[in-house]
Amino acid sequence: MEKVRIGVIGAGGMGIAHCNMIKDISEAQLTAVSDVNKDAVEKVGKDFEVKSFTDYKELIKSGLVDAVIIATPHYFHPEIAIFAMENGLHVLTEKPISVSVSQADKMISTAKKTGKIFSIVYQRRTESFIKSAIDIAKNDKLGQIHRTLCIDCWYRTQSYYNSAGWRATWKGEGGGILINQSPHTIDLFLLLGGMPKTIEGKANTKFHNIEVEDEAYALLEYENGATGYYYASTNELPEGFHIEILGEKGKLVLNTPNEIKFYSFSKDLTEFMFSADKMWDKVDVKEEKIELTDLPSGHKVIVQNFCRAILFNEPLISPGEEGIKAIEFINAVIYSGKKNKKVELPLNRKAYDKLLSQLQASSKQKTVVKETRETDPQHKKTN
Numbered sequence: 029m030e031k032v033r034i035g036v037i038g039a040g041g042m043g044i045a046h047c048n049m050i051k052d053i054s055e056a057q058l059t060a061v062s063d064v065n066k067d068a069v070e071k072v073g074k075d076f077e078v079k080s081f082t083d084y085k086e087l088i089k090s091g092l093v094d095a096v097i098i099a100t101p102h103y104f105h106p107e108i109a110i111f112a113m114e115n116g117l118h119v120l121t122e123k124p125i126s127v128s129v130s131q132a133d134k135m136i137s138t139a140k141k142t143g144k145i146f147s148i149v150y151q152r153r154t155e156s157f158i159k160s161a162i163d164i165a166k167n168d169k170l171g172q173i174h175r176t177l178c179i180d181c182w183y184r185t186q187s188y189y190n191s192a193g194w195r196a197t198w199k200g201e202g203g204g205i206l207i208n209q210s211p212h213t214i215d216l217f218l219l220l221g222g223m224p225k226t227i228e229g230k231a232n233t234k235f236h237n238i239e240v241e242d243e244a245y246a247l248l249e250y251e252n253g254a255t256g257y258y259y260a261s262t263n264e265l266p267e268g269f270h271i272e273i274l275g276e277k278g279k280l281v282l283n284t285p286n287e288i289k290f291y292s293f294s295k296d297l298t299e300f301m302f303s304a305d306k307m308w309d310k311v312d313v314k315e316e317k318i319e320l321t322d323l324p325s326g327h328k329v330i331v332q333n334f335c336r337a338i339l340f341n342e343p344l345i346s347p348g349e350e351g352i353k354a355i356e357f358i359n360a361v362i363y364s365g366k367k368n369k370k371v372e373l374p375l376n377r378k379a380y381d382k383l384l385s386q387l388q389a390s391s392k393q394k395t396v397v398k399e400t401r402e403t404d405p406q407h408k409k410t411n
């Protein structure tokens with residue numbers, strides 16, 4: 029195999045962006061598209077000169093593809109991924125991996141059972157300042173973590189939420205800011221600070237006319253006694269995130285679009301509290317210089333890496349099984365808020381599934397005046 033033959037499932041905003049970017053990836057070739065919307069998929073098939081299918085199962089069984097990229101609304105990611113892997117295809121799924129941890133468990137066990145390459149589009153992992161932050165955490169330059177903070181600001185209009193029937197509904201989307209906009213930032217936050225042991229959260233609908241949350245926040249406690257704070261909303265400008273991770277040996281501060289600061293401590297923070305003999309003694313703090321590279325980043329790098337993993341066994345930048353971590357966190361914040369209690373991780377799968385089916389049952393049918401399939405302009409620009 030010289031090129032990976034790819035089928036894109038879900039020919040909406042993000043799916044079309046994938047079709048476009050595949051043209052620029054030498055290891056990939058777009059060979060088919062699928063979407064439940066007949067007019068939409070026929071147009072995309074014609075535009076990209078590939079066969080179109082209204083049933084994703086037919087695409088998967090067509091013999092035209094070696095791998096699929098899933099860019100449908102979230103709820104379909106697990107069933108399509110599992111069907112594709114069980115039928116011999118490699119899978120790259122858009123984020124979030126799934127809406128619930130129990131579904132993510134099934135995807136991961138299918139990937140293990142079939143041995144297929146399984147990856148998730150966490151394209152932010154490819155950005156230079158984020159790669160540097162991950163290296164700092166991996167190389168234990170922070171030491172034992174004592175405190176974490178993540179503030180994740182987005183802005184969405186009512187018109188964005190009105191653009192498709194699935195958006196911002198429990199039945200169609202399975203959550204709001206947490207499940208749609210925040211998985212990238214939560215992924216990074218968890219890579220740097222680790223998974224909390226308990227979460228006490230709230231998920232509120234503050235301004236928008238939607239049934240899911242446009243604001244979420246949580247208090248976090250970690251196994252080692254560290255504490256953390258999380259906040260996200262689609263009601264704020266400027267957009268971007270702020271992350272702080274305080275460790276025994278240093279402090280990491282990240283701000284979008286690409287600011288990273290790492291302060292290293294001359295002595296271990298808590299040890300010095302007791303070994304220092306002068307009243308106003310402090311540990312020396314040095315801001316380390318971090319060189320950022322100008323290498324390609326974004327979706328295209330993830331798709332290329334996925335193809336290179338299939339062709340040459342290249343290690344995945346964002347393995348599919350790592351997609352479950354953000355869902356564990358997201359489900360816990362929603363569950364804690366709805367039940368008004370602190371929850372322990374890993375979350376009880378059955379309990380969350382029960383809550384989700386109650387929320388789905390409460391979901392109201394949405395009337396969409398003008399359906400719009402258009403991805404965030406930043407994805408069009410960077411790809």
Ligand SMILES: NC(=O)c1ccc[n+]([C@@H]2O[C@H](COP(=O)([O-])OP(=O)(O)OC[C@H]3O[C@@H](n4cnc5c(N)ncnc54)[C@H](O)[C@@H]3O)[C@@H](O)[C@H]2O)c1
Nearest residue numbers: 038039040041042043063064065099100102122123401402
């Ligand atoms: N990685 C990122 O930064 C990023 C950015 C935007 C969107 N996304 C993700 O991409 C996915 C799609 O989002 P979008 O903005 O393109 O939505 P969209 O509404 O523009 O497109 C979704 C498409 O999927 C089709 N569809 C629905 N059910 C289907 C099924 N069973 N089989 C085949 N097609 C089906 C719809 O008809 C629609 O054309 C979401 O999971 C979203 O979170 C990721």
